[in-house]
Amino acid sequence: MQIDINLKQNEQSYKIFINELDTITLKGKVAIITNPKVSGLHLNTLLSALNCDERFIISVADGEEYKNLATCQSILEQLFTSKLDRTSTLIAFGGGVISDMTGFVASIYERGIKFINIPTTLLSQVDASVGGKTGVNNKFGKNLIGSFYQPSAVYCETKFLKTLPxxxxxxxxxxxxxxxxxxxxxxxxxxxxxxxxxxxxxxxxxxxxxxxxxxxxxxxxxxxxxxxxxxxxxxxxxxxxxxxxxxxxxxxxxxxxxxxxxxxxxxxxxxxxxxxxxxxxxxxxxxxxxxxxxxxxxxxxxxxxxxxxxxxxxxxxxxxxxxxxxxxxxxxxxxxxxxxxxxxxx
Amino acid sequence: MQIDINLKQNEQSYKIFINELDTITLKGKVAIITNPKVSGLHLNTLLSALNCDERFIISVADGEEYKNLATCQSILEQLFTSKLDRTSTLIAFGGGVISDMTGFVASIYERGIKFINIPTTLLSQVDASVGGKTGVNNKFGKNLIGSFYQPSAVYCETKFLKTLPxxxxxxxxxxxxxxxxxxxxxxxxxxxxxxxxxxxxxxxxxxxxxxxxxxxxxxxxxxxxxxxxxxxxxxxxxxxxxxxxxxxxxxxxxxxxxxxxxxxxxxxxxxxxxxxxxxxxxxxxxxxxxxxxxxxxxxxxxxxxxxxxxxxxxxxxxxxxxxxxxxxxxxxxxxxxxxxxxxxxx
The missing domain is CATH 1.20.1090.10 (Dehydroquinate synthase-like - alpha domain)
Structure with missing residues (x-):
């Protein structure tokens, strides 16, 4: 099942695939941004679907309280250390916290690189998967720092929801x-x-x-x-x-x-x-x-x-x-x- | 003298005014991002041209070595403290360091607010004033973190260049x-x-x-x-x-x-x-x-x-x-x- 997302304002469009995560083939380096829980449960499933030149797994602490600039800086550091370039792709693999931060980091890494969103919670599948809102919280409130940045594809898999509390x-x-x-x-x-x-x-x-x-x-x-x-x-x-x-x-x-x-x-x-x-x-x-x-x-x-x-x-x-x-x-x-x-x- | 900048990709366009800084009228709050030197020399000129509801002056250390995320975070904090909202405008008043950071901050503050660029160095007038590249340096290199974000207007004034070393x-x-x-x-x-x-x-x-x-x-x-x-x-x-x-x-x-x-x-x-x-x-x-x-x-x-x-x-x-x-x-x-x-x- 596929749904087309067409954004008139900037001629961008992408697809949301529902239960169609069979093979993802990407050129260049790929960094998967995930958290310990999701990676423990489902990383193998993703890795066996992923074809790419070189891949890196970046795991960040789970939870809204870690959705901040400090975590983004840590992700950025790891991306620079891994020498990702403008042909590289980030994959957000987790819930809304992961996709909001991954989208934001993708939008500011070398002024914007590609990212694919693979939401693993129902909330991020029905909501965060569409719309291109990225961002982090700070002491003044929620999502106060961020950008509008679209993924190049979204994969929603009901199989990832089976382990969801x-x-x-x-x-x-x-x-x-x-x-x-x-x-x-x-x-x-x-x-x-x-x-x-x-x-x-x-x-x-x-x-x-x-x-x-x-x-x-x-x-x-x-x-x-x-x-x-x-x-x-x-x-x-x-x-x-x-x-x-x-x-x-x-x-x-x-x-x-x-x-x-x-x-x-x-x-x-x-x-x-x-x-x-x-x-x-x-x-x-x-x-x-x-x-x-x-x-x-x-x-x-x-x-x-x-x-x-x-x-x-x-x-x-x-x-x-x-x-x-x-x-x-x-x-x-x-x-x-x-x-x-x-x-x-x- | 006016030059139109038309960007086809996202239907955005703005004007570059050369020696036409007479009056700038803005609705909502305005924050001027500048440095001690430029503000000491020219802030009065700018303030006498500026009509707005409420204005804030944010001064940051001058120099490429301060063009980093830490300085941006300090600017962001001051903007949140001053309760700027989506109707507010940032004014970059300084050289390339100021305009690169102001543009970047404007692009990520509440997912994007308006900014006006008033470059006070020849370099930033002939170069940084056009193009919408924003960004900061980190230990891995120059401008490695940033975004593409367009100003809503640019004012180039030769009078500001008279004090330039x-x-x-x-x-x-x-x-x-x-x-x-x-x-x-x-x-x-x-x-x-x-x-x-x-x-x-x-x-x-x-x-x-x-x-x-x-x-x-x-x-x-x-x-x-x-x-x-x-x-x-x-x-x-x-x-x-x-x-x-x-x-x-x-x-x-x-x-x-x-x-x-x-x-x-x-x-x-x-x-x-x-x-x-x-x-x-x-x-x-x-x-x-x-x-x-x-x-x-x-x-x-x-x-x-x-x-x-x-x-x-x-x-x-x-x-x-x-x-x-x-x-x-x-x-x-x-x-x-x-x-x-x-x-x-x-």
Whole structure:
């Protein structure tokens, strides 16, 4: 199964292959950026598919807290030491942390070399695999340093998901729920009863999420318009992750809570009905996703929105569902209403 | 005087203004990245031309040895602390070191914000002002980490050049000589007697160098073909700069020596006549530029070519004049011949 990603803005395009990782043939040197866990479980599978002149394995510590410039510098050093050049290719082999950093490093190594993305988590397959957002966190927030840089190919393999802990699998489902709430009512209804332990249903989930995201991104690569809709739940999630030092929740879990917060706001603004709100919560719970988080300091939480890079000119842009399958972008929500909503979360 | 830079590859375009810095009006926050010397001499001139909501001055240490990731991180920290957002603008106010770092930081700050380039050295006006190459050095070499990122406007002011030390002025002339040797015979002959203390002749030099570079870059933004020709003299210069820790020579001076080395190679390969070779040397000397450098370890010098990011697949690509005003790219030069040429420099 193949999905074409066409980006009009810079004439770039690439393919996402679903369950088609048979042979990858590359010229020049190849560096695989991975982590100890993924390499332990799946590196052999990748290596037996890979044909290249010379390959290097670079393993970095796993976890959002290592997604920073220091880790990127360490990767860069290893690439220079291995004398990769402009004909070389990086392969991101891991979850979103790995692909975000590998894409970023590829974008700045000698002003840009090729990279292939092989996401090994459901979250990175349905979300990070499309869109070309790369980046790292710093003490000011998440993904604040980065670039827009496209992979030359993406391989999504359901076989890599078999070893994924249930929590991480669910975190991926959260991003798929996000796509459904924003763009595809039918998909959301399907998620109410889909059996994702079934290989074909899982493939269907990945395919549909990727297709939807590809449609959005091809219209707006650099996030000047419609692409912002993909941040549904994320304005809240980024603050939650930041406040919990990226330790308490997986990204998808934080997004799950963030969507519930956004939905409450949408409910208050009359954009969403109570039934719709409940349906989303029910689906999230079905996949054991968290739907609440107690905020200790509501004002500090609100202030943290302002550092989010989507907040332009100190206006907070809320991405909200406008009935299921559609969306609204609102930058006119009164602070009082937001604080009221936040105080309801316990 | 205005020159349009059109980049086909990504539909971007911007203007280079020569002696037209009257008023710059910008929305949102503005950070001016500069160094102590330039700000001491010219910041008032810039500030009186600048209209914006809120401005910040970020001063960084001057010199190629500070053009590294650590300095960029310090700039990034200050930008985050000042809460710049995606509507903000960076202004590079200084020489090539400042513009290379500012462009790079702008390209990775929240995945890219606007930047305006106001080069205050002749070198950065004739060279770095066009092309969108950004980057920093590391222990492995020069500009090895960076990106392609275009400014939204460039202002070249001859008034800023009046305070430039003679050595730095000449270093800028070296890059103009490079353009002439590669692309414009008439310009080279003109340089044999041009009086650059004359404002109009100086403007003519900047304009012609910028025009020539713009033509090249608009054809090949990402350096996949013709743009490589701009590296005439640079393959050698980068090694010289690296070997002398970026301390002994200004970049333009190293390029001057590098061109003489390349010319000798061209002479040996029958691409250039002795007269042409001598003419270029004569012009470089006219501007008090160095034309020789004693290499202590010729083999180490040769090996250092291989880490240059233009060396693909361990082949060294030499950019050579093919008669004055034209060029050749050669990756078939025998190591022995290169070593022989290098040994002639004392």
């Amino acid at each position: 249930e929590r991480e699998f669910s975190a991926g489902v959260a991003e798929a729920v996000k796509m459904a709430v924003m763009f595809d009512k039918d998909m959301l209804f399907w998620l109410e009863s889909a059996d994702l332990s079934d290989e074909n249903e899982l493939k269907r989930l990945i395919k549909r999420a990727v297709e939807l995201k590809a449609q959005v991104v091809s219209k707006d690569e650099k996030e000047r318009g419609i692409r912002a809709v993909l941040n549904y739940g994320h304005t809240f999630a980024h603050v939650i992750e930041n406040f919990t030092n990226y330790k308490q929740f997986l990204h998808g879990e934080a997004v799950s809570i963030g969507m519930c917060m956004a939905n409450k706001l949408a409910l208050n603004l009359g954009l969403l009905s109570q039934n719709e709100c409940d349906l989303v919560t029910k689906i999230l719970k079905r996949f054991s996703l968290p739907v609440s988080y107690k905020i200790d300091d509501i004002d500090a939480f609100y202030d943290a929105f302002l550092l989010d890079k989507k907040s332009e000119n100190s206006k907070i842009k809320f991405i909200l569902p406008n009935q299921i399958g559609s969306h609204a972008i609102r930058d006119d929500v009164k602070k009082e209403m937001v604080l009221e909503i936040l105080s309801e979360f316990k | 003679e050595r730095e002025f000449s270093a800028g002339v070296a890059e103009a000589v490079k353009m002439a040797v590669m692309f414009d015979k008439d310009m080279l002959f003109w340089l044999e007697s041009a009086d650059l203390s004359d404002e109009n002749e100086l403007k003519r030099l900047i304009k012609r160098a910028v025009e020539l570079k713009a033509q090249v870059v608009s054809k090949d933004e990402k350096e996949r073909g013709i743009r490589a020709v701009l590296n005439y003299g640079h393959t050698f210069a980068h090694v010289i700069e690296n070997f002398t820790n970026y301390k002994q020579f200004l970049h333009g001076e190293a390029v001057s020596i590098g061109m003489c080395m390349a010319n000798k190679l061209a002479l040996n390969l029958g691409l250039l006549s002795q007269n042409e070779c001598d003419l270029v040397t004569k012009i470089l000397k006219r501007f008090s530029l160095p034309v020789s450098y004693k290499i202590d370890d010729i083999d180490a010098f040769y090996d250092a070519f291989l880490l240059d990011k233009k060396s693909e697949n361990s082949k060294i690509k030499f950019i050579l004049p093919n008669q004055i005003g034209s060029h050749a790219i050669r990756d078939d030069v025998k190591k022995e011949m290169v070593l022989e040429i290098l040994s002639e420099f004392k």
